[in-house]
Amino acid sequence: MFYRTAGQFKSSYEADHALFPVRQDAILLGVILVFAFIVFPVTASEFTFRALLIPVLIYSLAALGLNILTGYAGQLSLGTGAFMGVGAYACYKLVSIFPEMNIVVAIAMSGFFSAAIGVLFGLPSLRIKGFYLAIATLAAQFFLVWLFQKWAWLYNYNASGAIQVPNIDMFGITVAGPRATAMTQYYFVLCVVCVITVFAINITRGRIGRMWKAVRDMDIAAELVGINLMHTKLMAFFVSSYVVGIAGALFVFMWRGAAEANLFDIPLSFRVLFIAIIGGLGSILGNFLGAILIVALPVIIGSVPQAFGIPVDSAMVEHLNIMIIGALIIAFLIIEPHGLARFWAMIREKFILWPFPH
Amino acid sequence: MNPRPDPSELTAPDDGIARGGVLLDVKNVSLSFGGVKAITDISLDVLKGEIRAIIGPNGAGKTSMLNVINGFYTPQEGTIVFRGRERRSMKPHQAVGQGIARTFQNVALFKGMSTLDNIMAGRSVRMKRNIGWQMLWHGPALREEIEHREKVEEIIDFLEIQHIRRTPVGKLPYGLQKRVELGRALAMEPTLLLLDEPMAGMNLEEKEDMSRFIIDVNQQRGTTIALIEHDMGVVMDLSDRVVVLDYGKKIADGSPDEVKNNQNVIDAYLGVPH
Numbered sequence: 001m002f003y004r005t006a007g008q009f010k011s012s013y014e015a016d017h018a019l020f021p022v023r024q025d026a027i028l029l030g031v032i033l034v035f036a037f038i039v040f041p042v043t044a045s046e047f048t049f050r051a052l053l054i055p056v057l058i059y060s061l062a063a064l065g066l067n068i069l070t071g072y073a074g075q076l077s078l079g080t081g082a083f084m085g086v087g088a089y090a091c092y093k094l095v096s097i098f099p100e101m102n103i104v105v106a107i108a109m110s111g112f113f114s115a116a117i118g119v120l121f122g123l124p125s126l127r128i129k130g131f132y133l134a135i136a137t138l139a140a141q142f143f144l145v146w147l148f149q150k151w152a153w154l155y156n157y158n159a160s161g162a163i164q165v166p167n168i169d170m171f172g173i174t175v176a177g178p179r180a181t182a183m184t185q186y187y188f189v190l191c192v193v194c195v196i197t198v199f200a201i202n203i204t205r206g207r208i209g210r211m212w213k214a215v216r217d218m219d220i221a222a223e224l225v226g227i228n229l230m231h232t233k234l235m236a237f238f239v240s241s242y243v244v245g246i247a248g249a250l251f252v253f254m255w256r257g258a259a260e261a262n263l264f265d266i267p268l269s270f271r272v273l274f275i276a277i278i279g280g281l282g283s284i285l286g287n288f289l290g291a292i293l294i295v296a297l298p299v300i301i302g303s304v305p306q307a308f309g310i311p312v313d314s315a316m317v318e319h320l321n322i323m324i325i326g327a328l329i330i331a332f333l334i335i336e337p338h339g340l341a342r343f344w345a346m347i348r349e350k351f352i353l354w355p356f357p358h
Numbered sequence: 359m360n361p362r363p364d365p366s367e368l369t370a371p372d373d374g375i376a377r378g379g380v381l382l383d384v385k386n387v388s389l390s391f392g393g394v395k396a397i398t399d400i401s402l403d404v405l406k407g408e409i410r411a412i413i414g415p416n417g418a419g420k421t422s423m424l425n426v427i428n429g430f431y432t433p434q435e436g437t438i439v440f441r442g443r444e445r446r447s448m449k450p451h452q453a454v455g456q457g458i459a460r461t462f463q464n465v466a467l468f469k470g471m472s473t474l475d476n477i478m479a480g481r482s483v484r485m486k487r488n489i490g491w492q493m494l495w496h497g498p499a500l501r502e503e504i505e506h507r508e509k510v511e512e513i514i515d516f517l518e519i520q521h522i523r524r525t526p527v528g529k530l531p532y533g534l535q536k537r538v539e540l541g542r543a544l545a546m547e548p549t550l551l552l553l554d555e556p557m558a559g560m561n562l563e564e565k566e567d568m569s570r571f572i573i574d575v576n577q578q579r580g581t582t583i584a585l586i587e588h589d590m591g592v593v594m595d596l597s598d599r600v601v602v603l604d605y606g607k608k609i610a611d612g613s614p615d616e617v618k619n620n621q622n623v624i625d626a627y628l629g630v631p632h
Contacts, residue, residue: 013504013511202495206503207478207485210471214479217468224428224466225546226454226483235489282470 005352019201022352036190041183049182054255056288056295057186057193058247063275063287064200065243070273071281072204073236074216075125079137080244080272082144085264086114087245088252089154092163096156103168103175107192107249111242117144118241125233129219141266148261162260165253176253185254192250196243201284203239212236213282244272274325278332280339289340293328297321375441381406381582382427382550387436389422396422397433398606404550409576410584411597413617415626418603420586421463424552427584428460429453441549454483457549461542461556463586465535469528473538476527477513480545481506513541517571533564540571544579551575553585557592565589569596594618602626 008023010016020026040053066080090113094106121140125133148154155163167177174180175188203209211232214222223229252259271294279290298321305312312320336342375381382404389397397419404410412420425431427438429448437444440456459480468476485506491499514520517537522530527538536556543551556572557565569592575581587593593600594614602610602617604626610617617623 013507014500017500017503017507199493202499203489203492206492206495206499207482207487208489208492210475210479211482213471213475214468214482217470218466221462221466221468222479223450224430224454224460225480225542226451227479228451239489 019205037187041186044183044186046182049186050255051299052295054182054186054189056291057189058250058255059272059275059291059295060288061193061196061250062244062247062272063279063291064197064284065240065245065247066272067276067279067281067283067287068200068204068212068243069236069240070276071283071286072209072216073212073233073240075122075233075236076130076134077137077240078134078266078269078273079121079140079144081264081266081268082141083114083118083241083244084248084251084268084272085144085148085259085261086117086241087111087248088259088264089148089163090114090245091249091253092156092165093154095166095168099166103170103253107246107253110249111245114245114248115238115242118237118244119234122234122237122241125237126230138266141269145261145265148264160260162258163252164258168253176257178257189250189254192246196246197284200243204284208235216282274329278328278339280341281337283339283341285344286339286341289344293340294325297324375406377407377580379406380404380439381441382584383439384423384427385437385439387423387426387433387438389419389426389431389433395606397426399436400603400606400608401436402601402608402611404582404584405599406582407576407580408582408598409572409596410582411593411600411614412584412586412603413588413590413593413600414603414609417605419606420603421554422606423603424460424554424584424586427453427550428458428552451483454546457547458552459543459546459548459550460552461536461539461554463554463558465532465539467527467535467539467542470526472524472526473519473530473541474510474514474523476538477510477541477545478506480542481510483546510545513544516544516574517541518567533560536560536564536568537571540568544575544581548581551581551583553583553587555586555588557587557589565592572596 004024005022008021010021015021020029040048044053062080062084065083066077069075069077087110091106091110094101094109095103098106117140121137124136128136149161152158152161155161158164165177167174167179169175173184175184204212211222211227214225214227215229215232215236219229222232248264256263275290275294276287277290278286278293279288280286298317301320301324302312302314302317332339380403384400384402386399386401387397388395388399400419400423402412402423412423414420422431426433429450429452439445440458443456468479471479485502487499487502491497514523517540519534519537519541522534522538527535530538540553540556543553553572557568560568572583572585573596576583585597587596597614599612600610600614600617601608602620602623604622609622609626610620612620
C-alpha cells in the first residue's frame with residue numbers, strides 16, 4: 001500500500017544507480033532522520049540519551065567498521081575492542097598533547113592510528129583465512145589491551161591507570177568531559193555517524209565495495225579478474241579499523257567519559273561482533289538494527305516487567321540479557337545468517353507486492 | 359593503496375602484432391608438483407585472431423597449461439612470450455594487466471553478488487577513481503561508474519542475459535552461470551581469452567548458444583581465444599588449430615583435420631594394446 005513502485009521508471013543509468021531506487025525508501029529515511037534530529041532530542045530524558053540513544057549510535061558505528069572487514073571483505077576479526085581502544089587512547093593523547101586542537105580533528109586523526117595498527121595486524125590475512133585469521137586478530141586483542149595497561153605514557157602516568165576525559169569546548173560549547181550535556185554529545189555523535197555512514201555506503205556500492213565482495217566470495221577468481229588481493233585486503237583493514245577507531249574515540253569521549261584498559265577487552269569485541277551478526281553481515285542498515293536490539297534489550301528487560309508490577313532485580317536482568325542474546329545469536333545463525341537486515345528486506349518485498357502474494 | 363596495474367598496460371590492444379602473427383609463444387615449458395610431472399617440455403603458440411583448442415584425455419595437463427599461461431603456476435623450465443614480452447613468472451593480476459582473461463572449469467563467480475556486479479567486477483582494474491572520490495560518490499566516481507556500466511550493458515545485451523541482471527548469481531542455473539562468467543571475462547576486454555571447458559555439463563541448446571557466443575567474440579571483437587573442451591564436435595567445428603596433450607606431453611598439433619587423422623591422437627583417445 002505504501003510501497004507502490006508502479007510508475008517509478010528509470011530512464012538513465014544515473015537514476016538506476018541512485019541510492020534509493022524506490023522513492024518510498026527515501027521518504028522513510030527522511031522520517032527517521034527527522035526523529036533522530038528533532039523528535040528524540042526534544043522528548044528524550046538524560047537517562048534515554050545515556051542508556052539508549054548515544055550507545056546505539058556508537059555501537060552502530062563500531063559494528064559498521066567491523067562489517068566492512070568481515071561482512072564485505074570476508075576477513076574475520078576478533079580484535080574490534082582493541083582497535084576501538086587504539087582510537088580512544090590516540091584521541092586522549094592528541095587532546096592532552098595539543099589541548100587547543102579541535103575535537104573533531106583529534107577524533108578524525110585518532111582513526112588513522114587505529115587504521116595503521118589495523119593494517120599491521122591485517123598482514124597475516126595475506127597468508128591465512130577464516131578461523132586462523134580470527135586467532136591472529138585475537139593476538140592483537142590481547143597484545144593491545146596489555147599495552148594499554150603497561151604503557152603508562154598512554155594514560156599520562158595517571159595513578160588510577162584510567163583515562164579521564166577533560167572538558168573540551170568546541171565553538172564555545174562544551175562537547176566532552178563532565179560539563180558536557182547529553183544532548184550536545186548526542187548531536188555530536190549523530191553527525192559523525194551520519195557522515196561516516198554516507199561515506200561507507202558510497203565506498204561499498206562502488207568499485208572498492210565490489211572488489212571487497214569479490215575477495216570475500218572467491219579470492220582466486222578475484223585475483224584472476226585483476227584484483228590485487230594484498231591491496232584489497234589491507235585497504236579493508238585500513239578503512240574498517242579507521243571507522244572502529246573513530247567509534248572507540250566517541251565511545252570514551254562522548255559516552256563513558258573515562259576508560260580503563262580492560263574496557264576494551266574481548267567482551268567488547270564480541271559485543272560488536274554480535275551486533276554485526278544479528279544485524280546482518282554485508283549490510284549497512286543491519287548494524288543499526290543490531291545495535292538497537294543489543295543496546296535496548298537490557299533496558300527493555302529491566303523496565304517492561306516492572307511496568308507490569310513484576311519485580312526483576314538487576315542481577316536477573318543481566319542474566320536474562322545474556323541468555324536472550326545467546327539464544328538470538330544461535331537462532332540467527334541457523335534461521336537467517338543475513339540477520340535483521342534480511343528480515344527488513346523481506347518485509348519490504350512483501351509491502352511492494354501487497355496485497356498479492358507473489 | 360593503489361590496487362591497479364599500470365594503466366599503460368591496459369590500453370594497448372594494438373600491440374603491433376598483425377592478425378595471424380604470434381600472440382603467445384610458450385617455449386619448452388615444464389611444470390611439476392614434487393615428483394608429479396604435470397607438463398613436460400611443451401611448446402605451443404597462439405596466433406592473433408585465431409581460436410586455438412587444447413584437447414587431451416583427463417589429466418593430460420590442459421588446465422595446468424592454462425594456469426601457466428595466466429600466471430597462476432610458475433613453470434620450472436621454459437619461457438612464455440606474450441605480446442613480444444618474455445616472462446618466466448608473474449602474478450595473475452599482472453597477467454590481467456597484460457590482457458589475459460579466463461573462465462574456469464567449475465564456475466568461479468562471486469556468488470553473493472548480482473550478475474551486474476559480477477561483470478562490473480571484471481572492470482575493476484579499468485576503473486581509476488580512488489577511495490576519496492568513491493566516498494563522495496557524486497561527481498567523477500559516478501561518471502566513471504556509468505561509463506563502465508554502459509560497457510557492461512553492451513556485454514549483457516550481447517550474451518542475452520538482461521533478465522538476470524539483478525539476480526544473485528548463486529541462484530542461477532549452471533548454464534547461465536557459465537554465461538555470466540564469460541561476460542565477466544569479456545568485461546576485462548582481453549587480448550587473449552582462455553576458456554576452460556566452456557561447455558562442460560551443458561545441454562545441446564546451451565552448447566549451441568555458447569558456441570555462437572565464442573565465434574561472435576572471436577569475429578566481432580577480434581579476441582584471440584584458447585579453449586579446452588571435451589566435446590570433439592564442438593572443438594573440430596570451432597577451432598582453427600588444435601593441440602593435443604597426453605600425460606603432460608604434446609602429441610599432435612595442427613588443423614582439426616590433421617589432428618583427427620593423427621595416429622597418436624587416435625591411440626591416446628581410444629587406447630592401444632601394449
